[in-house]
Amino acid sequence: MQSQPVIVCTGFHRSATSTLANYLANAGLDLGEDLVAPHISNVKGHYEDLKAVKLHDEQLKAVGSNWQFHDEVVLDPGPDFLYEYINARSAKSYSWSVKDPRVCLFLEQWEQALGSLGSYVFIVRHWSGCIESLLNRHSRELAYGLMDVTGENLHLKIWAQPDIAAKAWLAYNKRMLKFAKAHPDKVILCTQRALFEGAPIINSINTRFGFELDTNIEPPFDSSLFNDSASTNVKDSLSLALQRQLDSVWEELLNIANFSSANELPAYSFSAEQDEKYYLEYKDKVTKLSVTASVFNKSLLKKEVDISLLSTLDENICIDYLVDLRSQSIDEQSLNKVKVHFNEAVGKVQLELARLLQVNKRFIDAIHVYHKCIALGTNYPYVNMLLGECYQAIEEYELALYYFDKAIAANLKNPTFYVKKAGCLIKLSKPELAENEFLIGIKLLGYLAPLALNYSEFLVQQDKIELALEVLAQSEKTHPAVLSKIAHLKLARDYKSGVSTYYELMAQQVKGKNKFSWLNKITSNISCANAERDFVVRCFKHWAKL
Template identity: 40%
Template sequence: MDNALLCTGFHRSATSVTTNYLYNAGLRIGSNLMPGGISNPKGHFEDIDLVSLHDSQLKFSGTNWQYHDEVLLKTEPNFLENYVKRRFEADRIWGVKDPRACLFLDEWDKALGENGSYLFVIRHWSSCIESLLHRHSREFAYDLDNKAVSSNLLDFWRDPTLAAKMWLSYNKRILSFTKKNPQKVIIVSQRALFNGAPIIEKINNKFGLTLNNEVKSPFDLTLLRDESNQEIFETLSISLKSQLDAVWLELLALADFSAEDEHPKIYFHPPLESSLFKEYQTALSTVKVTTTSLTEQTTINESEVWLDVLNTIKVDTELVVYLDAATKKDIATDKHLTLLSIIDTKFPTSAVVQLSAAKLLLKLEAYSLALARFKTALSLGVYFPYVDMMIAQCYQALPGHRLEAEFFYNKALKANPKNVSFYIHFARFLSQNSENTRAIAIINQSFEVCGQQPNNIIALCELLEKENRLPEAIDALEKLKNTGDNRGVAFLARLKLQTQYQNGIADYNEITREKIKDKDKLIWLAKVGNQLNIASAENDFISRCVKHWKLLE
């Protein structure tokens, strides 16, 4: 019998390592997986196509992965149908993981019907919040980018209740679904997994699968951060904590596996050193305070301004420069047709304008519109081999057009066999469609025709990673690094995190130290602090950043 196993749970609940376990036990979980990183050394084990699909539905409702029931979730009809069909065509038994799936459980149940099984991983709300704050404060502290001020990730400190409300929204749906469909569900707590819960055996017995029960468990207690900062509890209202506790206790009561002790473990931030606090205050006094609210800053009608400028351009070559320089933030999704209307009114027969419009639409991920414009440009007499490659990318992104995509990738390579990027894009397309062996052959072909270059070496290593041939990938990236080219060093550190964790951490820290060594940490901290209006949240953010920096010393 066909069966799809959906593994999900709130963010930072150990769904990644759980899916890693399922993968090692023989479950097919997709061919286009999100790579790992410092927060998930072994990988996220998320199918990028599915994550994008979930994100598009959240965007459809005007929200994102930080959803906390602030809006009513809407979905496009049967949005999972093509994805599920494609996965069942590839494998009769398969699995998938994405925390966002918690928000669409009824839609998944409709799409899978009796062929669906569900593994929910639960974790105490305080530990999830702690892990989110730890992860994102590290991302900020190890980047020191001014974009941090406008990042929605800073919302975890602008509104210290956000993560808690998110946890409720996700886990209420798990609870409701489990009560309605107990025969389809297994619930396991994070601590139970790290304590050796026989989850593979349970899955096989309840869902009729034949996963390898003897596979080595990837759960590593040395990588588990299981303490929560006391301020998390002090920030939340009694009412909100009561709701969180009630849902948690109900989930534990339904769990197939839980630990003997599921109580939160608490730690305290040490007080900020007085000297640091004074330096921070001095930095605050030197940073210009922005009076415009963040929402106003980020929702100013940038698309209207961009289109107004476009309307003033009268020479097609100037318009081409303007279109080629545009970014996603310049033109909103609901303005794409307005953009095309202006172009068709001003330069309906300019091949170079139509081509630039097509490239911009591809950049904006408006694939159907981009494809039509590429065809218009071709009909007007413009052609370059990269046009075939971009047409292939459009077909690749559109469901049901795999053959067309492959045709145009081959056409581009035939027209210009010396372009190494054509080989790389084609190989990634093949790998995305579970043809990793062919993809590796294409990259090897690029070596023969174009020689070994940093870009195709890195592309080969990406494919080797998918094949779990990590030593080969590490060796190739080490050789690249020894030539003095640093384009693969971050990738190398990520691979080492999977196989040589301590060496990977050392490389990651060295890269980070080099990245932030000449930046003024306190000025950056003051710019971010100006966005935080709650004392406890400001203190938490500063404390976490300082702690991250000390780890690099």
């Protein structure tokens, strides 16, 4: 690794890390080539390198967790997963930065991987403000998407488990606190309020870490995008014991902060009269609706299942078992037991075994089982597509293209097959052929959502945002993903007009939908009265904006 300085920028979700990263980028730091696209929750961009986000998500997924990690499992990987990424970034830029809230969970691994090259900038925000912002973000996604979800859905989980966001804040911030205390010479810690009040972050980075960033640039702060108050429901949904833990960590962070505001007290907003009207209207309407039956939650099943018992069960139960395993974290030993047990199965059971192996990145094993399926007569067109995906994953691109072509030849009307082949051609650095594949699919099938969405993303990568918008405009007018993509692209082009477009599109999406029936079904997953009321009121407020 070359001797090049690196700034690691992190903080808990919704703490203004994106604003800081935007500032660093404007000052001259390379934040990465493939950044997460702007979203209504981050209209000026996230400034997160997708490759770094993926690395962190893979480590979390490996232990059965996600970005809502709250010390529910042990998370202690070695630093090896970072080396290739760090070397690739260093080969392209003399000085660079990586920003991702998930970095908080892997600070020791980054420190081991970077050594003396790493410097760290932490942004911290009072727990009430972070939780408020998360509740606002995820209620908006649910309210406008009118998604049919259970309490395990990451959007709804923060109401189904009202303390999960607070525990996640603790998990992230405890690690920053511990790291900052252990490496005070390598850390600049700034509160969100201090950042927005003009804390001299760029000057401090230059002075303390030896950078030469541009100190004359204007901070990219927009006060209209900043809300620093939290609903009292945020506090009322948490036990006093948990609040004391949160407050204790916050006080310790303030004690070691390099930059903080003169006033770091939390700002709470009390329930308005309109909030009560929303909730009473909800209560009046849902009491007249039938009670939604509880949905059987497969996650409550014991993960340690005696698979030998499945020998006595019918094919459909075996298939359900394997399908369910695909959504769970399964260790190598357990996966090997499943593979051995179902190795002699036939038909769709064998096919689901192959898909389970593929999901768990056992691509060679999956390829063998897929070929066995084909030999035994289970030869649907999408089996060829799945084979193509496996060959692509092990970088056997010519074989991948062969099987994608077989899938297309067997079913010319499946848009996903064209998308997969185009993706493989992109991997082979053949953009012209990839574009041609999208166009062939569109000519045959029209601007179906899978084709339009993936083709538009391809065009965005070619810096052809206007053409991407033209493609999406010809796609399915009410498809949620299409509407969302249009909004995101318009945000990237001009965030102020993009926000207006977003609300227009969301109004179109929810028009004519039975919101009370949807609320009745969704709130059946929420058992805490304060959390239910909070969720309902937030949904009404989102709908009122349309």
